[in-house]
Amino acid sequence: MGRAPCCAKMGLKKGPWSLEEDQILINYINTYGHANWRALPKHAGLLRCGKSCRLRWTNYLRPDIKRGNFTKEEEDSIINFHEMLGNRWSAIAARLPGRTDNEIKNVWHTHLKKRLPQNQQCNVSKQDKEEIMKLDLDATKSNQDAKQEQDPVNSPQCSSDVSSFTTSDNNENNCSITTSNTTNDHDMSIDINNVDSPENDLALDDDFWSEVLSSDNSDDTSGFPAIGDDYQIQIPFSPTVTEEGVLSASSLSMCDNMDFWYDVYTRAEELTGLLEL
DNA sequence: AACTTCCCCAACCGCCGTTAT
DNA sequence: AATAACGGCGGTTGGGGAAGT
Numbered sequence: 001m002g003r004a005p006c007c008a009k010m011g012l013k014k015g016p017w018s019l020e021e022d023q024i025l026i027n028y029i030n031t032y033g034h035a036n037w038r039a040l041p042k043h044a045g046l047l048r049c050g051k052s053c054r055l056r057w058t059n060y061l062r063p064d065i066k067r068g069n070f071t072k073e074e075e076d077s078i079i080n081f082h083e084m085l086g087n088r089w090s091a092i093a094a095r096l097p098g099r100t101d102n103e104i105k106n107v108w109h110t111h112l113k114k115r116l117p118q119n120q121q122c123n124v125s126k127q128d129k130e131e132i133m134k135l136d137l138d139a140t141k142s143n144q145d146a147k148q149e150q151d152p153v154n155s156p157q158c159s160s161d162v163s164s165f166t167t168s169d170n171n172e173n174n175c176s177i178t179t180s181n182t183t184n185d186h187d188m189s190i191d192i193n194n195v196d197s198p199e200n201d202l203a204l205d206d207d208f209w210s211e212v213l214s215s216d217n218s219d220d221t222s223g224f225p226a227i228g229d230d231y232q233i234q235i236p237f238s239p240t241v242t243e244e245g246v247l248s249a250s251s252l253s254m255c256d257n258m259d260f261w262y263d264v265y266t267r268a269e270e271l272t273g274l275l276e277l
Numbered sequence: 278a279a280c281t282t283c284c285c286c287a288a289c290c291g292c293c294g295t296t297a298t
Numbered sequence: 299a300a301t302a303a304c305g306g307c308g309g310t311t312g313g314g315g316a317a318g319t
Contacts, residue, residue, distance in 0.1 A: 014288080014289075015287095015288075015289090016287070016288075017287090017288090051289085051290095052288075052289080055287090055288065055289080056287090056288085059287075059288085060287075060288095102286085102287075102288085103286085103287095106285075106286050106287085107285095107286095109285095109286095110284070110285055110286075111285095
């Protein structure tokens with residue numbers, strides 16, 4: 001037994017939204033919120049399905065949406081994140097404040113995809129994609145498990161995100177991961193000072209991360225790393241850095257070392273989550 | 278000026294995972 | 299446990315404007 005389509009009800013309007021409809025939706029959500037999208041159009045007096053209302057709000061009317069053209073920095077970030085995350089537009093959007101997944105998807109298909117050389121457009125193998133999904137699920141589960149254990153009353157209400165890879169001291173082998181959340185700004189640096197041989201696959205293995213997680217570098221006796229701690233990791237190749245200071249890595253090395261970067265990225269998110277507990 | 282083609286992007290569709298009953 | 303409802307996601311479409319002929 002299949003589920004009925006969202007807009008199966010007769011008489012519901014489809015297509016572009018009018019200014020009047022937009023205003024009704026904005027006024028309603030500003031007054032009552034959007035706890036129940038299904039019921040919202042009926043209560044607001046809109047001849048739309050809840051799904052259409054939700055899309056209009058999340059992709060266009062939300063007050064925190066940044067309108068206008070994408071900056072070069074944003075476009076570079078999308079390219080970099082796409083290399084790491086693939087077509088996971090919502091995950092990419094979460095890393096670009098003010099931009100929606102739909103917008104990012106559009107700009108990718110209309111502009112950015114064309115910039116890549118042909119041999120890089122399909123460079124992510126099925127195996128890589130599966131591995132990414134596995135790593136991301138593991139990281140997500142790890143964060144969720146950790147958050148479920150915390151006291152829901154006394155815990156800060158915040159979300160974490162690794163906003164960018166940046167370099168420090170103009171040293172291309174010296175990389176930090178900048179994080180932020182809604183209540184505090186964190187700069188969690190992972191300095192990469194020692195370039196090791198490409199054969200060194202131990203740089204980011206479980207031993208390293210468990211060592212980081214159990215670090216007692218800080219005064220904090222919880223066993224978790226503290227804000228401001230530096231962790232030395234060995235990097236098997238040199239990343240390149242754009243003029244804006246965003247670590248891009250060459251497309252080739254980024255793709256060749258996708259697991260490496262994805263590990264850095266997801267583990268940094270894990271650490272950030274732990275810092276906030 | 279008229280027509281065709283191309284491009285952009287808002288919106289839709291269908292699927293999936295989670296939650297409620 | 300089974301089913302339906304719901305929110306969220308990624309893929310795709312199609313209307314409309316711009317560019318080309």
